[in-house]
Amino acid sequence: MSISVPALMGQLLIGLINGSFYALLSLGLAVIFGLLNIINFTHGAQYMLGAFVAWFLLNKAGLGYWWALLLVPIVLAAFGVLIERLMLKHLYKLDHLYGLLLTFGLALVLEGIFTHQFGSAGLPYNMPEKLTGGYNLGFMFLPTYRAWVIVASLVICLGTWFVIERTKLGSYLRAATENPSLVQAFGVNVPRMITLTYGFGVALAGLAGVFAAPIYQVSPQMGSSLIIVVFAVVVIGGMGSIMGSILTGFGLGIIEGLTKYFYPEASSTVIFVIMAIVLMVRPQGLFGQR
Amino acid sequence: MAEEVLRVSDLNAWYGESHVLHGMSFTVREGEVVTLLGRNGAGRTSTLKAILGLVGRRAGSIVVNGVETIRLPTYRIAHLGVGYCPEERGIFSSLSVEENLTLPPEIAKGGMSVDEIYGMFPNLRERRATAQGTKLSGGEQQMLAMARILRTGARILLLDEITEGLAPVIVQALGRVIVKLKERGFTIVLVEQNFRFAAPLADRHYVVEHGRVAESFTAAELPARTGMLHEYLGV
Numbered sequence: 066m067s068i069s070v071p072a073l074m075g076q077l078l079i080g081l082i083n084g085s086f087y088a089l090l091s092l093g094l095a096v097i098f099g100l101l102n103i104i105n106f107t108h109g110a111q112y113m114l115g116a117f118v119a120w121f122l123l124n125k126a127g128l129g130y131w132w133a134l135l136l137v138p139i140v141l142a143a144f145g146v147l148i149e150r151l152m153l154k155h156l157y158k159l160d161h162l163y164g165l166l167l168t169f170g171l172a173l174v175l176e177g178i179f180t181h182q183f184g185s186a187g188l189p190y191n192m193p194e195k196l197t198g199g200y201n202l203g204f205m206f207l208p209t210y211r212a213w214v215i216v217a218s219l220v221i222c223l224g225t226w227f228v229i230e231r232t233k234l235g236s237y238l239r240a241a242t243e244n245p246s247l248v249q250a251f252g253v254n255v256p257r258m259i260t261l262t263y264g265f266g267v268a269l270a271g272l273a274g275v276f277a278a279p280i281y282q283v284s285p286q287m288g289s290s291l292i293i294v295v296f297a298v299v300v301i302g303g304m305g306s307i308m309g310s311i312l313t314g315f316g317l318g319i320i321e322g323l324t325k326y327f328y329p330e331a332s333s334t335v336i337f338v339i340m341a342i343v344l345m346v347r348p349q350g351l352f353g354q355r
Numbered sequence: 356m357a358e359e360v361l362r363v364s365d366l367n368a369w370y371g372e373s374h375v376l377h378g379m380s381f382t383v384r385e386g387e388v389v390t391l392l393g394r395n396g397a398g399r400t401s402t403l404k405a406i407l408g409l410v411g412r413r414a415g416s417i418v419v420n421g422v423e424t425i426r427l428p429t430y431r432i433a434h435l436g437v438g439y440c441p442e443e444r445g446i447f448s449s450l451s452v453e454e455n456l457t458l459p460p461e462i463a464k465g466g467m468s469v470d471e472i473y474g475m476f477p478n479l480r481e482r483r484a485t486a487q488g489t490k491l492s493g494g495e496q497q498m499l500a501m502a503r504i505l506r507t508g509a510r511i512l513l514l515d516e517i518t519e520g521l522a523p524v525i526v527q528a529l530g531r532v533i534v535k536l537k538e539r540g541f542t543i544v545l546v547e548q549n550f551r552f553a554a555p556l557a558d559r560h561y562v563v564e565h566g567r568v569a570e571s572f573t574a575a576e577l578p579a580r581t582g583m584l585h586e587y588l589g590v
Binding site: 231236239240242244246247248249251253255256 | 428431457459507
């Protein structure tokens with residue numbers, strides 16, 4: 066079979082874009098799971114919320130994309146802090162199942178509210194002017210906004226990895242993930258750390274929502290359709306591994322893109338097939354510890 | 356007489372439904388080395404954990420440097436000057452040796468410098484770049500667990516079974532470390548199974564049985580009490 070370079074590159078680019086979202090979202094899930102031991106099923110809804118807050122900022126307050134990049138993570142972090150303080154913190158001593166039920170229920174409530182208010186058709190969000198257009202690379206056309214999303218998510222992912230794996234603050238986080246009561250016995254305010262970590266994870270989801278707003282429609286279901294794939298990514302990468310979630314996120318995005326080119330019929334299932342294989346061969350995930 | 360830095364009175368503690376301490380009472384004065392002796396399950400480890408609020412529920416009174424701590428959260432208790440070396444050592448596998456050493460935040464001025472600590476534990480200096488703290492040998496991990504609380508400015512050290520499972524030569528090295536720490540004026544509470552290790556180091560001994568203090572005596576009274584001690588410890 067003959068290979069059409071522009072079509073292949075086009076699919077690779079879509080794969081990289083999807084991979085950016087997988088990586089950003091699974092990174093947030095990994096950070097939250099590491100410290101809180103809670104699988105944050107609200108993550109998709111929080112991503113959707115991020116896109117909606119960006120839309121509100123633009124349409125109700127006249128604040129554009131760049132403001133959204135700054136304000137949405139702050140708003141979503143505050144929302145996360147509130148959820149953790151009011152609800153999640155009562156669940157740490159209970160079975161994992163309760164955290165799952167609560168966060169899943171919250172996701173349904175949030176999506177329900179937004180579907181009721183805005184319907185499911187989706188709202189348009191215009192690309193910021195500076196990021197419209199694109200580059201002709203000769204073998205393909207690269208839209209500026211997509212390049213921006215890929216680079217920005219890479220920077221955020223690697224920055225988060227750096228902070229967690231290479232800094233003093235990160236060493237508290239890693240230690241508290243292993244043995245929170247001992248870290249507390251050393252005088253570290255671990256409950257506050259847990260609250261802020263959840264806030265940070267939710268802010269990442271919100272930020273991904275802002276990135277997504279100009280590409281996809283801002284719609285109440287945008288999170289739930291994405292998050293299923295993201296959970297598969299997390300299972301493949303191994304729960305709780307930071308670098309694992311970044312590499313698997315981008316890697317699976319690319320694999321998905323390639324599948325779209327070479328065997329489009331399988332493109333929507335390839336990630337789940339890989340998940341099934343990984344679960345059989347290495348149940349802890351590619352980068353998981355146990 | 357030196358000032359009291361730790362006073363535990365009528366301490367009761369629970370893990371869930373199980374009641375593990377039944378009215379523990381003892382005191383420790385500044386600069387003293389005090390042991391909590393007793394059989395496994397007598398409540399010695401639980402006593403140290405209860406001092407830091409690491410048990411499920413506790414009642415009674417624990418005064419650290421003049422401050423009542425029974426209702427304080429764990430991280431606040433540490434800031435009153437308590438350093439804790441847990442029985443399981445608690446070395447973090449996701450932290451390098453050096454990160455493990457520098458993890459506990461400074462809680463007061465006057466802690467030992469990293470250089471002084473490496474001087475006291477030369478093995479740790481050699482192994483400081485080891486990427487995973489848990490890759491160290493048992494003895495090295497024990498040293499690391501002790502070393503990291505010397506940096507923080509904590510003056511009251513709670514050391515839980517530091518000789519457990521270690522070779523005699525390492526136990527002797529740890530004994531010399533305790534002597535040095537005592538010379539530096541640290542106050543030390545030792546939970547020990549190894550009485551022969553603890554006896555020459557301690558100023559006073561408490562025998563713990565069924566979650567309370569059954570006997571107490573000074574180092575000078577020790578020879579006269581050996582018979583009683585053998586009965587309690589079953590050695």
